[in-house]
Amino acid sequence: MKKEKRNLLLNPGPVTTSDQVKRAQVIPDKSPREKEFQQLITKVSSMISGIAASSDRYKTILFGGSGTAAVEAMISSTVGDGHLCVINNGVYGARMLEMAKSYGISVAEYKSPLDKPITLTELEQFIKIQKTAITHLAVVHHETSTGLLNDIESLSRLCKHNNISLLVDAVSAFGAIPIDMEKLNVSFIAGSANKNIQGLPGISFVIGAKDELEKLKKVKAKNYYLNLYEQYIHFVTFDLFRFTPPVQTLHALKTALEELIKEGVDKRYERYISCWNLLTNGLKKLGLKLVVAPEHHSKLVSAVYEPTNKSYKFENMHAYLAQHGITIYKGKLAPANSFRIANIGDITEKDIQHFLHVLEKYLLTL
């Protein structure tokens, strides 16, 4: 079969996908209210749950929407009248804080440096001095704006010790960085189809233990479309989305999950790490420096300080790379003088070598 045109997306998602994933969305027109589609929903949901926990005790609730939709469903549906603490050490932590505020959720912001690990003793102290007891803690597993990896294991111990529910935005970690929700006592995780799962954009999800999801019945809903409990009830009662689902994207997601399960989450992460090692060694040789030190790094997405050369302009570099079929992203606000390179998706070391070669050629033009 003829190969599909391939672009090398070294931006942090949507990622480069396999031909099988791209082709899986070309199907006969289908009603999403028929048995065949119900079975597909159930299958995809349990495949995702199985990556993070036991699919008997945990349930994955899918939503039509990007990663933000799942994070918003999680934040707006689980805290209710509780008191949320959001760890803000990057753009996506800040976004959860904004979400909580926009729903009128009682929220405290814990600010932590964007390039350093969270100081747990300080965080615990911060939690202890709150006038209203913290009931939920929200954190980003992998801060995609910098590449900083937050230590979920330590945070989960802190939460257990203080009887706090842990909410994790794992949008850019899930599918590569192994996580065991049961062992770590994580209440809810938000994820997306189009990053490490290597599916197509349009579907995101929240995973929770079934008993925790049942408890949401008593939590006052703050959102209509993204109401996690209502979507959960639809899933368990009818095996259906409440509203029109992205039919074709769900087919592609099933294929992507089959590929992920075949490769294995550990092995996928190993492949990404090999790409990252090659990438960062190459960047170092070109005189470029990462924002986050390797020991605190996810090894999935890297914020890189821009060259200081006066003739450098991100837009020119972006255009040069685009001419060679490569996409990278500008830094996300903090720090302002950075750009980002992701090494996730259906990519190999050969792709990274190609990228480094093109980047070197561009830098020689400065």
Ligand SMILES: Cc1ncc(COP(=O)(O)O)c(C=O)c1O
């Ligand atoms: C950690 C994290 N959370 C949330 C999002 C938002 O996802 P989306 O842009 O798909 O809405 C992203 C996107 O990169 C992310 O990396």
